[in-house]
Amino acid sequence: MAKNIKTRAEDYSQWYLDVIKAGQLADYSPVRGCMVIRPDGFAVWEAIQRELDRRFKETGHVNAYFPLLIPQSFLTKEAQHVEGFAMECAIVTHSKLEKGPDGKLAPAGELEEPLIIRPTSETVIGHMYAQWVQSYRDLPVLINQWCNVMRWEMRTRLFLRTAEFLWQEGHTAHETEQEAQQETLAMLEVYREFAEDVLAIPVIKGRKTEAEKFPGAVTTYAIEGLMQDGKALQCGTSHNLGQNFAKAFEIKFLGRDQKQQHAWTTSWGVSTRLIGALIMAHSDDDGLVLPPRVAPVVTAIIPIFKTDDEQKKVSEACLKLAAQLCGEAEVQAAQKRQGGRELLNVFFDKQTGQTVLIDRRDMRPGDKQYYWEQRGVPFRIELGPRDVDAGNFVLKRRLDRGKEVVQFGTASQQWLRAKLDETQKAMYQKALDYRTQNTRDAGSYEEMKQMLAQGGFVRCFFKQDKSTEARIKEETKATVRCIPLDTDVERGKCIVTGAPDGQRVLFAVAY
């Protein structure tokens, strides 16, 4: 057992922090609520960006960049929007520091209008779209941006909720309501497919209740995942903003009917919170477990030797193995690039930048095992003198901690790719099984309370109502996570109020 990581059973939130620390994903910053994303954590974010960005482009979107600072007046233009974000805005009020009479630096040069550090960019983007859109011929506008945003949170947790976070926000404007609605659902589907295929996290697509929707949206959709402690986590959102922002920012165009009309807009986003989801969905008491598609290192090769002769023999075998997995040319390029460095990163996939790594550091093999295990590397290969003599190597799987002896000749790029795909599927299946086992149907409020205490999703009929939802949250800490899209038409008796037209919803305690 890992000695630097608390077990999930002992203390789940400490486990989560320990996994992040052991995997060197992130660190606390000098500013409360902010975090430093370390190279190993950022590599995961880059994988997320890479996969999502490709999907955005494939669905016709382009990237752009809008500024960090937003005039305070913009925020107040959409009534719901201000109300939702006012409490967590960071505000820039001064433009410089000056030495005061006491010799200390103090803010000076007060701004005429305070600037808000973007908590999200609907307002600036709405302002710009108003200028860019004149005619139905200018629509649709399909723009995404990768950036940071700031929400001054009271309580923060690495990745899950930080004051500053990285995300992606797509903002589109359309000619018709139907088109905007289609876009909203299409992007939700992109998120679902991405979460399940790339992150191996099964998610439920659903609609948010009035109480839970985005400030300023007509309808908010989300994908909801279930974490290993039985709590739900919203993993991505897609909003149909109707004409709310178009009206607030005057996004108007001359339609095919020769009449001025307001555009229909959407916005959708996922954030670095996904890294938190990844950790809580898959990792175990030994540390991080990364799905192969986002693992920066797919396999770590650990040479084992005692004598100089053995080292020579084993080192050669390691290089040969790397060549079989990645190609001779890549091994040579890596050696040229990294020279005598102790960690030799050989590109396994140049498109994604994922590598096979030879760990030549002067450490005991056991230490190396733990090192790569805690970083979530899908496979480790042990290669020692006995293996070289026997013509094989030992493959260790991160997911189930199993190991197998593999004939040296078997190893190839296709072989490893197949192994990685197999792991990717197994991780998804494992998470799906967990969710299936932790999704229960409640026929009464009493039953729901008992089920919620066990964790997981509770499915039931519920008649939407803000005050009832607040009461349930008070009593059970749970909220309506979503109204799943695939059962959106079903109606039944509300298990709390008895109203006949309850919708089928999913309750859970959430992050």
Place this chain on the structure above:
RNA sequence: CGGGGUGUAGCUCAGCCUGGUAGAGCGCUUCGUUCGGGACGAAGAGGCCGCAGGUUCAAAUCCUGUCACCCCGACCA
């Protein structure tokens, strides 16, 4: 912003009650023995004891103020 707590080495903490000028474990550096799942020995480096005042011959220790962080609540991707 309300309730509770803590600030001493990179990390976890002891020392404070009963003032006498700094400790342990882990980590780090060097050397040697080790090396198929977290080794051992030896030698080292590292701290104006959160900050500012005060009491005192003398303050990590007592007093006052202040700042920061952590935990629990209301808000949230």
